[in-house]
Amino acid sequence: MSAYWKKAGITYATYLNVTAKTLRSALKNELQTQNVLSRGTTDAAYTVYEKGTPKADPQPLQETS
Numbered sequence: 001m002s003a004y005w006k007k008a009g010i011t012y013a014t015y016l017n018v019t020a021k022t023l024r025s026a027l028k029n030e031l032q033t034q035n036v037l038s039r040g041t042t043d044a045a046y047t048v049y050e051k052g053t054p055k056a057d058p059q060p061l062q063e064t065s
Contacts, residue, residue, distance in 0.1 A: 017040075020039075020040060021040055024036060024037060024039070024040060043060065044060070044061045045058035045059060045060050045061060046058065046059055046061060047059070
């Protein structure tokens with residue numbers, strides 16, 4: 001298994017994300033709990049700073065497809 005992800009033109013992080021998502025979807029229905037399926041989601045936010053202090057509350061990043 002020598003770097004198939006490189007040959008596919010994707011990053012290692014993307015490769016891991018694809019394989020984890022594939023594994024979760026291959027689980028039997030009784031094992032596909034909300035807890036297991038939610039492990040693939042990530043929440044991120046950003047804050048704009050000016051002169052070392054935040055200008056506003058953290059804003060969630062928008063998902064891009």
